[in-house]
Amino acid sequence: MNLEGKKILITGADGFIGSHLTEELVRRGACVTAFVLYNSLNTAGWLDSISNKIRNEIRMVSGDIRDSYRVKEAMKGCDVVFHLAALIAIPYSYESPASYIETNITGTLNVLQAARQWEAARVIHTSTSEVYGSARYVPIPEDHPLRGQSPYAASKIGADQLALSFYDSFSTPVAVIRPFNTYGPRQSARAVIPAIITQLAQGSQKINLGALSPTRDFNFVKDTVRGFIQVAESDHAIGEVVNIGSGFEISIGETAEMIGQIMGVSVEIQSDSARFRPEKSEVTRLYADISKAVRLFGWKPEYGGREGFRRGLEETVRWFTDLEHLKLYHLGRYEI
Structure with a gap:
């Protein structure tokens, strides 16, 4: 169709x-x-x-x-x-x-x-x-x-x-x-990637995050x-x-480091208890098998793998660090 x-x-x-x-x-x-x-x-x-x-x-x-x-x-x-x-x-x-x-x-x-x-x-x-x-x-x-x-x-x-x-x-x-x-432009700062970017964009080198070891397929x-x-x-x-999915798995901690590199900031992470899920509720690993999408209709990620993830992060950082966009967010405040 x-x-x-x-x-x-x-x-x-x-x-x-x-x-x-x-x-x-x-x-x-x-x-x-x-x-x-x-x-x-x-x-x-x-x-x-x-x-x-x-x-x-x-x-x-x-x-x-x-x-x-x-x-x-x-x-x-x-x-x-x-x-x-x-x-x-x-x-x-x-x-x-x-x-x-x-x-x-x-x-x-x-x-x-x-x-x-x-x-x-x-x-x-x-x-x-x-x-x-x-x-x-x-x-x-x-x-x-x-x-x-x-x-x-x-x-x-x-x-x-x-x-x-x-x-x-x-x-x-x-x-x-x-x-x-x-992830990408317009995402809520409740999500981890915008949370990292917006904290760094307001000049903080110490950023508040929850669990760092879980992996995600961004x-x-x-x-x-x-x-x-x-x-x-x-x-x-x-x-x-x-x-x-992207066919690429990366931890939250490594994601923060990559964003810091893109933004030219040395990132220090502080543990924030409000950002942790209850222990049994935390999803520790997500990594997609995308072979079905490829087989059924030929979909493949254009931002796949580590290199693609970095390109996507660069586009996301450019959008969030535009002052007209950044002012739309409540900086320094964690919102559920």
């Missing part, structure tokens, strides 16, 4: 990955409806920061993914649905697990019900590498056992299984994309967005779960 000219709904379009995906689909000639979280200021998250040329091409719909009627109305007439709306902050899921069930599972049900009613041609459901828990073996394939080590991860496992059940039960054309740790946002689009375009992805 070529997405040019197709009517597309993106839930969570106002977020980090959603805003990048929205921009790219508009550039590719799709007719995009952006479903954004309603607020009294009538703001649209990161979509407020994109060029007017692109923003004027977007149909904006404000609402709440938990509102089945609003979701159904937004989806009417759409060919393809990219479902990204979710609560994603792991620390906050310890504080408010019920809200994760309502948003991530009930919200997904609303999308699936509407897609079934309107007979959408594609539903791309967003998963997360957190559903695997700490890797039992690497690289992690899609059939690796699932383990919800946080309420967030558990809610995403539930949402993933619900999406796949609609494919099995009703032949709803669902594909599940499972991105590993996406995926640059441009690669993640290409993954979303290629999953949607591929007939072979329907009914499947597909990992999107």
